[in-house]
Each structure stands twice: as structure tokens, then as C-alpha cells.
Amino acid sequence: MNAYIAKLVAQRIALGLLLIFLVSIMIFLGTQILPGDVAQAILGQTATPESLANLREELGLNASATERYFSWLTGILHGDLGTSLSNGRDIASAISERLGNTLFLASWAALISVPLAIILGLVSVLYRGRWPDKVISAATLSAISVPEFMMSYILMYYVAVQLGWAPSVAMLNDRMSLLEKLHAISLPIAVLVMVVLAHMMRMTRAALLNVMQSAYIETAELKGIRRSAVIWRHAFPNSIAPIVNVVMLNMAYLVVGVVVVEVVFVYPGMGQYLVDHVSKRDVPVVQACGLIFAAVYIFLNMVADIVSILANPRLRHPK
Amino acid sequence: MADPLLRIDNLKIEATAQPPGEAPRRITIVDGVSLELEKGKVLGLIGESGAGKSTIGLSAMGYGRGGIELTGGEIVLNGREIREASGRTLRSLRGAEVTYVAQSAAAAFNPAKCLMDQVVEASVSHGRATRAVAEARAVELFRKLGLPEPETFGSRYPHQVSGGQLQRAMTAMALCPEPDLVIFDEPTTALDVTTQLGVLSAIKTAIREQGVAALYITHDLAVVAQIADDIMVLRQGKTVEYGTTEQIITAPQEEYTRALVSVTAKAHEEKITELPPVLEIEGLNARYRGMDRNVLSDINLAIQPGTTLAVVGESGSGKSTLARVITGLLPPVSGKITFDGRVLPAERKRRTREDLRELQMVYQMADVAMNPRQTVGTIIGRPLRFYFGMKGREQRRRVIELLDQIELGEEFIDRYPAELSGGQKQRVCIARALAAKPKLIICDEVTSALDPLVAEGILKLLADLQAREQVSYLFITHDIATVRAIADTIAVMHLGKLVRYGRKSEVLAPPFDDYTDMLLKSVPEMRLGWMEEVAAG
Structure with a gap:
């Protein structure tokens, strides 16, 4: 590690923090411009001017937007995400359980899909234009072309209902062993893997093929090295940066974009939590979820940037 | 007699070309070439681009x-x-x-792996040596090839060493498995003369000591004369002449070979005028943003009307930066540029x-200096319209005049750059510069990307145009032969x-x-034993 790389990495981290800060402002403003206010939403039809005024006072809605933003931000920095309006529970504790479930699902999906996508990408470059390449492309592309909810119901019908191999509803509880939990979420994992696989595999393939045009690949071929070794030893190290970028985008999607899958499989994750509270116009929960999703997204992309920096031999070994 | 190491007999190589929007067609790249190479001998393959010499070299590896x-x-x-x-x-x-051994070692090394x-x-992968033995051999080769710190050189990455060092490292890479045959594909073409x-000489010593045979591919006859035992001259995929190096150099039989041998021998009469200079540079200093030292320091130059100043130097000497400063692309830190008696504003925008x-200006890469989607007529017509407001028939007549000046016919007016050869493209670029009726044309390595005979034609054209139009040239080049052929005054730049x-006569x-x-x-001089003389000092 040298000073220049350290500086670059520090820059990325600082930039990430700045981005999260900006996003927090946008989320706050976004929820402010919704028509009506929270008090109105809570009271709905039963609202009278007096009850509205009382509730606004109680929720602190009479303070200026700037004041409310800073008190919200201070709370977050102290680990306090506020209280839910709809059920009065502490958001932080409710979210931590949900977030844990979502990360559990997402990380297993990532653990399976990322290596699989890269291996399939390598194989399709090795057999470029021949049948394994075509089969892989056709299979992954058709998997991504089917909407997730559709895929979920198809799997549910055949695998869960007809064959009875996996539960159709992904319920978790604390008494389950890891294996039991994995069995419970096997169908949502399968759907998520199919959704993200094609994108990562295609990008791996494209990045490798791009590098395969280079003169140093010809050099390796003229050394009489097996094609698989040429791809693995010479092409792959030079395509890490683009591959990591697309992998991280997909991992962010696994966390942020699982809403549909969670709802279909009634999985107690962040996505479902968010959808529930949006329908209840529970603004503090929506804000908290939005901020967490944004943070995950920014964090993963920051990791991608940092890996790209570290993978660059020119930066790692300066003149 | 035992079989030679390599025997190529009546080789035919074809390719399928598919120009965009046209049906694919077969083209013959190499036709009926035969050669033999004994163990430990060096055969030079020489010819212009498109002669098929690299293709023949790679065919010896079964590679296309x-x-x-x-x-x-x-x-x-x-x-x-x-x-x-x-x-x-x-x-x-x-x-x-x-x-x-590839022409561009910089591209042929994997940037992500260390040299060793x-x-x-x-x-190692062919099982010809264990890793330890191979590394010891590599270090030995690094030493023989004159690389710095041979013990640790291998731990560096390609971007950490210079172009000349990479080319030596590539030679070490080729010699490390102790092969019977090495194919050198223009290994010194991309290097400066001093590095070349x-x-x-490192290559020559190494192949002599290892007793390995080599096919040495180049377009530079003077280079191959230093290293080859035999030479084959190729043109458009066919053998023109095949003989010993001595015979090819001293007694070429074919017209084409004779032209190649004599191409660098031309010199040009120096012109002297006492007229006030068209361009005068005084006390010029320049640097790029973020640099703490000058790329150009204290440059003083002048060019007389109708004459040529050749600026010579190796890569990194600042000669192209000089062109950028004169054209206003890079405003200097200090110094004065006087053009035709008036001081030029430093920035292009204020001119x-x-x-x-x-x-x-005329550039090295004619290819990328022209819009590929415009016809020759549009390309040359643009400055006519921009500077003189010429349109329609008047513009067309002038374009044809200009085409005539660069010795291209009227039929070229509707062609696209892709339909022109390298030399024709450069001629069109010259016509475009000429269209503005300039007093000074900056030629930045305009012949470097061209084959010798084509380059000779361009230089002759430039000289003719100068005699007719009294235009001055600032001619940037790294090639001394070009300087001899065109310069009246010379500026040698270094760092x-x-x-x-x-x-010229003084410099x-x-x-x-x-x-x-x-x-x-x-x-390189086109005679046997030149390199040994230089090495002996």
C-alpha cells in the first residue's frame, strides 16, 4: 500500500459519506413535498382542525423544515431513527431485524450468483461462438427476460406445490438451524440468482472479450499456453475492474430491489416492511428505509471503486 | 544434406475481407513464397507494409x-x-x-503481471525448465541484454520500465525457453534511433551466443543489413529478390530492391535567403499544467520564407510541444513568437x-486527422470556405487545382479517406493545409508512419510545393535521413x-x-559491419 493509493481510497470514502449526506437531504425533501402532512394522513377522515393542530404539535411538525431535518439527522447519527407513526414502535429496532433478514437473503443469493456468473462468463469466453457459449447466453437471457414475480409464481407452483421440495412461503424464526433457514428461503434465492446472473455473466463475458483483443493475449497464445490458462491468467486480471463494478451494482440490487420477491414470498425483510409502511403513509419509516437503501447502494459502489483502484497495477506499483 | 530448421515451400496465405456493406471476398496475402533457414542463421524479411512479411513470420508458428x-x-x-x-x-x-518478439513490446506485455x-x-508451462532454472536463465539474459539491475529487473511491471527496456525484456522472453527459432517482428521500429x-546489438549478440536461428522482419533495409545472413525482399505477398545480405546490399538485381537500397541516399541543396524571418521565437519556455519543470526551456529559433527548418529529437525531447506552443494550443510560460513581423497572441482563441x-499544420497520422465520413472534396473544400468564402463551382475548381498540385487526379474528389492509401491520405492532408495559402506549415512527423518509398514521394512533393509556393516548413522528425533530404536549417533538441x-551544412x-x-x-547505414564499427567506437 502506498500513499497515493491511500489518498485515492480516502477520497472515495469521503465522497461516499458526502453522497449519503446529500441523499439524506433529498430523502427528507422528497417526503416533505408529498401532499398533505403526516398528521393529516394519520387522522384521515376523522380529522378536525383541533385534533390536527394537537397532533402537529405533538409530532413537532410546526417547527421549520430545516430544524426538523437537523433534528432527524442528529437522531440518525445517534442511532435513533425515530418512532413509527402507525404503531409507535422504535424504527431502529424494527428495521435491524428486517435488515438482517434482507441481508441474509441477499448475501446467500450473492454467494451463489457471483461465482456462478464469473465461471459461466469464463466458460462462455473459452467456448466463444460454440454451443456452451450459446446455451449459457440463451439460458441466462431467458431467465432475466421473465419478470421476477412471474418467475416466483412459476417456481412456487412447480417446485413448492407440485413437487413439494421447498416451502412456498419463506418464513423464518429464531429456532431454525441454518440449514432449515436456507431451505425456507431456497425459492427466493433461486429467483434472485436468476435475475442477477445474466447481467453479471454478460458483463464478465464482454469485459473478457474486450481484453482478449489485446496484443498481450496474442503474446500468451504464441507462447503455446492453453486457452483456458490464457483467459484465467492473462485476461481475467485485466478485467477485474469492470467485472467488480457490475457485480457490486447487482449486489446493491439484491438488497434494494428485492421488494417484489419479498412480497411474493411473504419474506419478513426490508422490502416488505417498506411497502407496508408506504401504504400507511408512515413517513419516518419510509425515510429511514430510503436512507438505509441509499447507504447500501453507495457503500457497495464505493467498494467497487476501491477494488478497481487496488486492481490497477499502475497504481499499485508506481514508477 | 540434412533438412534445414525451417523450410517454407510455395506458401499461399489468404484472408477473407469483409468491407462494410460489401460482400466478403477472398484476398491473397502471400503467394508462392519459398525460403529455407539453417540452424543458427538469420534471415531478414523486408518489404513495405502490406508486403506480407509479418504474416509469413507468424505462419512459421502456424498462427494467422x-x-x-x-x-x-x-x-x-x-x-x-x-x-x-x-x-x-x-x-x-x-x-x-x-x-x-512483437513490434510493440509495450502492448505485448500483460500490464497486470510482473515481467519475470x-x-x-x-x-515453465512447456516443462522445459523448472521455475528456478528458468528464472536464473532470465536473469542471465537480462544481464546479456544490458538491462539495469538484472537481479531484480523481473520484479518490475511493464509500465515501470522504458520502451527500449521492454523490447529487450521481450527478447529475453523469447530466448528464455532456448528455442530453435525466434521470429523478430519489427522489434526496433517503434524505438528512437539511439535506443534502436x-x-x-543486444539482439545480435544474444542470438549469436545462443546459436538460435531467427526470422528478422523489418521495413528498414539498413537495420536488417546489420543482423541478417540472408535477405528476402517482399512486395505485395510475392518474393522480389532473395539472396545473401551482401548481394542484396551491394548488387541488387531487381529494380524494386535498387529503389529500396538508394532511398536514403538522397540529399537536398541547402537554400539560403537573407529575407526577414516568417517565424521568430525568442526565449520561449513552456510547461504542461501541474508540471514543476519546463518541457521547453529557452528556445530561440527563426525560419526564413521559403525554407525548411527541421526540428530533430527523440521522443520526449519536446519537439511536438514546440508545435503546440506555436499553434497556440499550449500558451507558453514566457517568450515571444513573432510571425510575419507581428507578435502572435499566446492563446489560440485570441488569434x-x-x-x-x-x-x-499537417499531422503524423493522416488517418485520424481526417473525418472518415467526409469526401476528399469536402475535406479540402472546408478551409477554402472558412478562410475565403469559396462555394460551389468555384470551390470545386480550386479543390481540383489543389488535387493536381498534390499529384492526385480529379477522380479523387468524391472518394472517402478509407479508399485512399497511406501516402494518398497524407497528400490530401497537405492539400488541406495548402488550401489556406499559408506562409508556414508545421509538419509533425508527416512521413514517420509511411513506408520509405512512399515517404520519399511525400518529401519530394513538399520540396516541389515549396519551390512553387514559397511556403516555409517547420518539419518535426526523429529521422536523420528525412532531415538530410529536406532541411535548410536544423534545430537539434534534447530534453x-x-x-x-x-x-544544415554547419549542423x-x-x-x-x-x-x-x-x-x-x-x-543505421546501409553497409555490412556498420554496427560493429559503431560499437567499437
């Missing part, structure tokens, strides 16, 4: 670049037929019995259209400074300063 097929004849290496050999057989030969990994890779000399018109400046006459001396001595 994109779409190239070895369709006929016989290639026998070490008693084994290669042309129709299986992929497995070819793999076992490549990197073991026959190795390859790449140098020993073939030896070092690499060339008048007249300033722009009178100072034109951003003028080391020598004056009339190229002794006593020399050290740098100019080294530069002049490094230019």
Missing part, C-alpha cells in the same frame, strides 16, 4: 491473425509439417521450439482568422533544450557536440 488462413504450400519446422498441424501440436511448438512471471511462463542501436490561416541550431558537419554526435552515429 484474424481471418487469415494458410491455404497452400508447406511449412516444415524441425522436420514437422506445421500448416495443417493440430492445435495441440502447434501449442507444443509455440513458446518452446519457436518464439516471437511473463518471461519464464513459456519455459542498443537493442539491435485572428488571418493568423490561423497563415499557419497550417526540452536546443543543443544545436544552424544551417551536420564536425565538430559535433556529444548528443548530436551520438544521434548521427546511431542512424
